[in-house]
Amino acid sequence: MFIQSTDDVPTGPACSLDVADEPTIDVVILNYNYGRFVADAISSALAQTRPFGRVIVVNDGSTDDSLARIAQFSTQIRLVDKPNGGQLSACFAGLAECTAEYIWFLDADDYLLEAAVETLTPYLFSRPLKAQFQLVGVDEQKNPRDSCFPIYKDSYGSADMIEENQITGFYNSAPTSGNVYARSFLNGCNPELLNLRDFIDGVPNLIVPYLGEVLSLNTPLAFYRVHGGSHSQWNKPSPAVFEREIDMLANRWREAEVLSNGRARAPDIEGVLYTLERRLMIAALTAPVDVREASRRFISKLGQTRSSAPMWIGLRIWANLLRLPARGLRERLVIARRSTEGRPRFVNKAIICIKQLYGRGLPPPSA
Structure with missing residues (x-):
């Protein structure tokens, strides 16, 4: 505790x-x-x-x-x-x-x-x-x-x-x-x-x-x-990596509840956006027949967040594009979501500019 x-x-x-x-x-x-x-x-x-x-x-x-x-x-x-x-x-x-x-x-x-x-x-x-x-x-x-x-x-x-x-x-x-x-x-x-x-x-x-x-x-x-030796494997997504991440989140919340004396309460792990996104990417890589339902659940949960309008629109477009039949395109979309290496440079710059408009942070403390 x-x-x-x-x-x-x-x-x-x-x-x-x-x-x-x-x-x-x-x-x-x-x-x-x-x-x-x-x-x-x-x-x-x-x-x-x-x-x-x-x-x-x-x-x-x-x-x-x-x-x-x-x-x-x-x-x-x-x-x-x-x-x-x-x-x-x-x-x-x-x-x-x-x-x-x-x-x-x-x-x-x-x-x-x-x-x-x-x-x-x-x-x-x-x-x-x-x-x-x-x-x-x-x-x-x-x-x-x-x-x-x-x-x-x-x-x-x-x-x-x-x-x-x-x-x-x-x-x-x-x-x-x-x-x-x-x-x-x-x-x-x-x-x-x-x-x-x-x-x-x-x-x-x-x-x-x-x-x-x-x-x-x-x-x-x-x-x-960011390099090949880092633990995150953001640029090498696979179903096994996604399953490990879901398990890791569940384990962390079990420890968090005990460590905080119950003040931190675990969410429904299978129902949170983190897990739904990984279930969607697993389906996109391995079971395209399940992508439509996985995409619907992800978008529905996304609507409960306080994401900025550009982020909400961008993620909704991304989730719908994963429904396309071309496996190679789905794989590229998964990589693009996980790593800046998977996106054109102008896209990364545009994302930074748009996000900055919606997050100004705290002003510096006055001396």
Whole structure:
């Protein structure tokens, strides 16, 4: 269950921007066999215009040259070298070395904008339990992928997220590197109740809106590297991948209910938009006779969401196009939905422009 930490930070009205009350941030870089990337992540953390309190690197039992790459920074970081146990286990190992109010978990294949800490810090004076922001998509060589995500609707907060969990299965949030958590919240998460081979953007991320306020910023603060070694397999969709994702969502909600003492209540997993979309894509790849009904159910659920008009229209068109008889076209449509690599470049740029019109985020706090 969620443990009330003894070092809880205050929540509520925004505090004045007083240096004595200034929120502090540590960064924990999570590395497993990302030797070819980890130096970029560490360098970006050390090059901040406003320094982190501590830069901690957790090597989760890598078998590549990660430790040799990390060694060049030995005098500037705290290294935790542990046997492989999964991303969440690495998060808790890094957390034990932290002293700041806020913790930024950075995947070792991602890296930060130079002014990330300086840009984020003023938002944390209100002491949210989590702040989430945008990531800029790049490829393995740091080339832009015409992707800046997520796009948050205006003043998107905890109440919206709780409602969205019941309709979609999860709320709009960034992957690991796009979130900063209050250490008090993380200290209250009992690792014995979690699958430590899961990710910090799984169960802990699901329950945080039920326990306090979350800020959503339409501001990019880090780069998200997409490559063949990442776990998501967004660019290689298959029925097996979709089935695993549905099972993972169900398992996460079971853990979330226990970890949150029942404050987070699981939705109907088979009825949420997340599952209905994957059932539709499975049908498009394997059982075209079932696509029409799967498409109808997906569109019906989509109508219950608060998606912007352009997104609602675009997804409805996509779902109807999956009814076409050409298997090759259906496969391309599935890939296009999952990955920016599957779309023409002008389409990705248009999507970003349209989404930005419907999500302005919070204005910067005044000094």
